[in-house]
Amino acid sequence: MWINILILILGLVVLIVGGEFLVRGASRVALRLKISPLVVGLTIVAFGTSSPELFISIQSALAGSPDMAMGNVIGSNICNLALVLGVTSLFSPIQVNSNSIKIDWPMAMGSSVLLFLLVAEGFLERSEGVLFVVILAGYVFLLINRSRRDNKAMKALEVDGLEDLKDENAEGEWVNWAKDFGLVVIGCIGLYFGSDWFVGGAKDIFLGMGVSERIIGIVVLAIGTSLPELVTSIVAAMKKNTDLAIGNLMGSNIFNILSILGITSIIKDIEVSNTIKEYDMLWMLGITLVVLPMMVVNKRLGRVQGGILLAIYFYYNYTLFA
Numbered sequence: 001m002w003i004n005i006l007i008l009i010l011g012l013v014v015l016i017v018g019g020e021f022l023v024r025g026a027s028r029v030a031l032r033l034k035i036s037p038l039v040v041g042l043t044i045v046a047f048g049t050s051s052p053e054l055f056i057s058i059q060s061a062l063a064g065s066p067d068m069a070m071g072n073v074i075g076s077n078i079c080n081l082a083l084v085l086g087v088t089s090l091f092s093p094i095q096v097n098s099n100s101i102k103i104d105w106p107m108a109m110g111s112s113v114l115l116f117l118l119v120a121e122g123f124l125e126r127s128e129g130v131l132f133v134v135i136l137a138g139y140v141f142l143l144i145n146r147s148r149r150d151n152k153a154m155k156a157l158e159v160d161g162l163e164d165l166k167d168e169n170a171e172g173e174w175v176n177w178a179k180d181f182g183l184v185v186i187g188c189i190g191l192y193f194g195s196d197w198f199v200g201g202a203k204d205i206f207l208g209m210g211v212s213e214r215i216i217g218i219v220v221l222a223i224g225t226s227l228p229e230l231v232t233s234i235v236a237a238m239k240k241n242t243d244l245a246i247g248n249l250m251g252s253n254i255f256n257i258l259s260i261l262g263i264t265s266i267i268k269d270i271e272v273s274n275t276i277k278e279y280d281m282l283w284m285l286g287i288t289l290v291v292l293p294m295m296v297v298n299k300r301l302g303r304v305q306g307g308i309l310l311a312i313y314f315y316y317n318y319t320l321f322a
Contacts, residue, residue, distance in 0.1 A: 004204040011197030012224050015052040018190020022051055025183025032177065050255045051187075052225045055195035057264045060217065066271040068199065070124075071217025072225065073260055074280045077112070077253045078218070079226040081287050082313035084233050085249055089306025091237030096246055096299040104250035105295065107139060109288050111257040116281050119272040124265040132262030139254065198224065214273060215320050218280060246295065253288070283316050 053076055060068035088094060114135075118128045199221070206216045233249075264270060290312070294305045 004201050006201075007197050008201030008205060011194045011199070011201055012227070014190045014194030015055070015198055015225070016194075016227070018187045018192075018194050019051045020187070021183045021190060022187025025180050025185075025187055028180040029177075029184065032180070050252065050259060051191055052195065053256060054260045054263060055191045056199055056221055056225060057260050058267060059195045059199050060221075061264050061268045061270055063199065065199075065203070065213050065217075067212070067214040067273055067276065068203075068217035068221060069264060069270055070261070070272055070276055071214050071280070072221040073256045074276060074284050075218035075222025076226050076256055077284050078280075078287055078313065078316065079222045080249045080252055081291055082309045082316070083223075084226060084230050085246065085291070085301070086306045086309030086313060087230065088233040088237045089301045089309065090303050091234060093303075094246060094301040096295045096301065098299075100247045100250060101292075101295050101299075103142070104247050104254075105288075105292055108250045108253045109285075109292075111135070111254050112281075112285050112288055115257050115261065116277070116285060119277055119281075122272055122274075122277075124261060124270040124272060126266050126269065129262045129265030132258040133266070136255070136258035136262060139258070214275060214280075219317060219320065246291075246301070287312060287316075 053072055057069040057072050060066070060072065085094075115124075118124060202216050202220050202224075203213070206220060207213070261270065287309075291309075294301055294308075
C-alpha cells in the first residue's frame with residue numbers, strides 16, 4: 001500500500017517536472033528559430049501545460065481504462081472552472097476581460113457541447129479526433145490573430161513565465177542548442193514514466209479500495225494534473241494578478257477537449273460509459289454555463305461567486321461517493 005502511494009506521488013512529481021522541462025526546452029528552441037514569443041506562448045506553452053493530462057489519457061486508453069482517460073479530461077474541466085477559479089476568486093477579485101466573454105467562453109462551451117453530441121453513440125472515434133484537432137488549429141490561428149491586435153497578450157506571456165525566455169546572444173552555440181533539446185527529451189521521458197507511475201499507482205490504490213475507474217479519473221487524476229494550475233492561480237491571486245485567470249482556465253478546458261481527447265482518440269478509440277455521458281458531462285456543461293452570468297454581471301468575480309463555485313464543486317464530489 002505505502003509503495004503504491006509513493007509511486008503515485010513520485011509519478012505526479014515527475015509529471016509536473018517533465019511538463020515544465022518540455023515547456024522550457026521547446027520554448028527556447030522555438031525562440032532560437034526566430035518563432036514569435038507570442039506564437040510560442042499560445043501554442044507550445046499551452047500544449048505543454050496540458051501534456052500531463054495528454055500522457056495520462058493516452059496511457060489510460062492504451063491500458064484498457066477508457067473511463068480514466070475520459071474522466072481525467074471531464075474532471076479536469078470541472079476542476080478548472082469550479083475548484084481553481086473558485087479558490088482564485090476567494091483570494092482576490094477577478095476582472096473579466098471582454099474577450100473571455102466573446103470568444104473564450106463560447107469556444108469552451110461549444111467544445112463541451114460538441115463532445116457531448118459526438119459521444120452519444122458511446123465512443124469517440126478517430127475521425128472525430130481528427131475533427132477536434134482541426135478545430136483546435138483554427139482556434140489557435142484565431143488566438144494568434146487576435147493577440148497581435150491586443151497588447152494584453154504580452155502580459156499573458158509574462159504570467160505564463162515566458163519573460164525570461166529571450167533570444168540569447170549565444171544562440172548559435174551548439175552547447176545551448178544541446179541543452180534546450182536535452183530539456184525537451186528529458187521532459188518527454190519524464191511525462192512518459194510519470195504518467196505510467198501516476199496512473200498505475202492510482203489504479204492499484206483506489207481500485208483496491210473499491211473505487212471505480214471513472215471516479216479515479218474524475219477526482220484523483222483530475223486534481224493531480226490540475227495542481228500546477230491551482231498553485232499558479234493562488235500565487236497570481238496573492239500578487240493581485242488575476243486579470244487573465246478566466247481566459248487561461250477557459251483556454252485550458254478548450255485544449256483539454258480538442259487536443260487531449262482529439263489526439264487520444266486518433267491513437268485509440270475511446271469508449272464512453274453511460275454514467276459519464278449522462279451525469280459527469282452534464283455537470284461539466286452546467287458548471288461552464290453557470291460561469292457565464294458570473295462573468296457578465298459587473299465583469300467581475302468576487303468572493304461570493306468563488307464560494308458558489310467551490311460549493312458546486314464539493315457538492316458534485318459528494319454525489320460521486322454518496
